Amino acid sequence: MTITLYDLVSLTPGIAWSSNTQKTRLCLNFKGIPYRTEWVEWPDIKGVYEKHSLPASSRFHDGSPKYTLPVIYDPSTGATISDSLAIAEYLEKTYPDTPKIFPHGTVGLQAPFEDMYIEHSKSMVPLLIPNICRNIMTPTSLPVYQPYMEKLLGMKMADFDAKSEVAVEKWRKYKENLEVVARWYRKTDGPFLMGDTISWADFVVVSIMMMFRAVWGEDSQEWKDVVSWNEGVWGNLVEELDRYTTVF
Amino acid sequence: MTITLYDLVSLTPGIAWSSNTQKTRLCLNFKGIPYRTEWVEWPDIKGVYEKHSLPASSRFHDGSPKYTLPVIYDPSTGATISDSLAIAEYLEKTYPDTPKIFPHGTVGLQAPFEDMYIEHSKSMVPLLIPNICRNIMTPTSLPVYQPYMEKLLGMKMADFDAKSEVAVEKWRKYKENLEVVARWYRKTDGPFLMGDTISWADFVVVSIMMMFRAVWGEDSQEWKDVVSWNEGVWGNLVEELDRYTTVF
Known part of the structure; x- marks a missing residue:
């Protein structure tokens, strides 16, 4: 079962550039959890949320929804998660036998x-x-x-x-x-x-x-x-x- | 050899009230390091620094020296230290066999x-x-x-x-x-x-x-x-x- 990591596409194919999605990639690789990247165009981020019926990760000051990447979809649990810190906490709990991102209770x-x-x-x-x-x-x-x-x-x-x-x-x-x-x-x-x-x-x-x-x-x-x-x-x-x- | 903790006096004798000096007291008691408190009036803080030839712990925006408590004097090493975090780091290094204030390298x-x-x-x-x-x-x-x-x-x-x-x-x-x-x-x-x-x-x-x-x-x-x-x-x-x- 391979996790999907939704990441922002760049002009140079296959090059990861966003710091927020990079944090999730670092976590997945560090933990050795299999995943594949799905590249997303900036205007299509909202579509990722809609596809997975995921509520917006946060809100703007005016209350309108804010759709951000990373998002991961984990078919082994059916979970879809946004926000790099929330994803890291999810991975830490769901895959307890992998190297710790928050060692010694430091979260x-x-x-x-x-x-x-x-x-x-x-x-x-x-x-x-x-x-x-x-x-x-x-x-x-x-x-x-x-x-x-x-x-x-x-x-x-x-x-x-x-x-x-x-x-x-x-x-x-x-x-x-x-x-x-x-x-x-x-x-x-x-x-x-x-x-x-x-x-x-x-x-x-x-x-x-x-x-x-x-x-x-x-x-x-x-x-x-x-x-x-x-x-x-x-x-x-x-x-x-x-x-x-x-x-x- | 007993450490001196310079703390701010209060109207009620023997009552510790300052949060900054309290951090140092918590450290000393937690580590079980013997100390005694020397109560200081607010106008006399500078005198503690002068007595121990200690430079000001920090500076105001205009560059003038800022004298603050806590200060500790440790007769076993001859060290006088200001600033509660610096004191905690000093105690952690100088008394390595006492309970850790910064466990697992979290300083x-x-x-x-x-x-x-x-x-x-x-x-x-x-x-x-x-x-x-x-x-x-x-x-x-x-x-x-x-x-x-x-x-x-x-x-x-x-x-x-x-x-x-x-x-x-x-x-x-x-x-x-x-x-x-x-x-x-x-x-x-x-x-x-x-x-x-x-x-x-x-x-x-x-x-x-x-x-x-x-x-x-x-x-x-x-x-x-x-x-x-x-x-x-x-x-x-x-x-x-x-x-x-x-x-x-």
């Missing part, structure tokens, strides 16, 4: 860690999205994705200039915030947040870094920046966890 | 948990401080503490009205934020954040609750509120950890 610590990490990553989002529009979105997805993001961020992609003072300041701010995350990592001997034990927190952290690599490319200055910051902690972490990124 | 998860918890507690600070002025501060401390806090919070203690719309809204907001923290607690079977294992996160959480009890009193509506919220999770947690609050 209540891992959830706020993720919130805190996202808080520290926000400033780079407006720099990333224009590049997702340019390098990732397909001709089918772009016409829906771009106006959605322009509304959400209150910016026109055409106006974006990576060399502008505002953009440079946001990248500097992001570097400064990552320094805080690095201080948490330095509290153990590493390479993982829990020392020699892999956990959800590491998947959360590298999923964003891996998205940079997919969106900006390995030759970009942005990628070179990130892997060089904080004595290479992020580059090392990606290297350690790359073995769990195989796309099935 | 890198526990530090951001604390930041996140404080973020979720902020809205009640302006409600608490006027009661600290009224019920806790001694005649020696109050004339320094009160103007300091009035400047920090941008409010006059004399203007404070616990029944005002603003105050009621802040308390409602606090309750709402604690619901988020309770969701993290519900992820295991409890009673602690890591299930049946006590850790720093629990000390962080109860130290605030215990401060409520000391400041507002056990008969106050505020204390009754807190112990009743979220199916009594906070009341239970305080009860579980009260055995580590003895003042030596």
Whole structure:
């Protein structure tokens, strides 16, 4: 029985890029649970929910439903789950004999860690999205994705200039915030947040870094920046966890 | 060799009330490390730093030094340490054969948990401080503490009205934020954040609750509120950890 992982398609076939779906892929590969990826165009996410009669994963401020990926369908239990943390908790409970994503009962610590990490990553989002529009979105997805993001961020992609003072300041701010995350990592001997034990927190952290690599490319200055910051902690972490990124 | 814990004096002799120093007391008692409390008046905190030639624990936005308690002095190593988290990390390293505050290498998860918890507690600070002025501060401390806090919070203690719309809204907001923290607690079977294992996160959480009890009193509506919220999770947690609050 093979789990279906619904993931967002990219211009380059077979390349995973979304940090949220990557967290689920890391979990599935780490646990060694068989799955196959079903690629979804941005406008078709709602259809995945409808197909499985799944309620929206969350709501916008105005109360309208928000449909997001990842979603998994597990034929062995009949369950369909959205939201990467909920999926990780489901996998942990349903497949108890696989390696632990939340070792030693740390799930209540891992959830706020993720919130805190996202808080520290926000400033780079407006720099990333224009590049997702340019390098990732397909001709089918772009016409829906771009106006959605322009509304959400209150910016026109055409106006974006990576060399502008505002953009440079946001990248500097992001570097400064990552320094805080690095201080948490330095509290153990590493390479993982829990020392020699892999956990959800590491998947959360590298999923964003891996998205940079997919969106900006390995030759970009942005990628070179990130892997060089904080004595290479992020580059090392990606290297350690790359073995769990195989796309099935 | 007995550690000295510098703690803030209260109107009622021998009663510990500050959440930050309480975290250190919980650590010392939990680990069974001998210590004795030295009570300090608010204006005399700086003197503790000077006595031990200790640099300020942090700085204000304008760069001026910030002197805070707890501070511990450990005669067996000669170390003087400020900041409750730094003290906990010091105790964990210096006394490795005592019960773990950061079990299973979780220190890198526990530090951001604390930041996140404080973020979720902020809205009640302006409600608490006027009661600290009224019920806790001694005649020696109050004339320094009160103007300091009035400047920090941008409010006059004399203007404070616990029944005002603003105050009621802040308390409602606090309750709402604690619901988020309770969701993290519900992820295991409890009673602690890591299930049946006590850790720093629990000390962080109860130290605030215990401060409520000391400041507002056990008969106050505020204390009754807190112990009743979220199916009594906070009341239970305080009860579980009260055995580590003895003042030596």
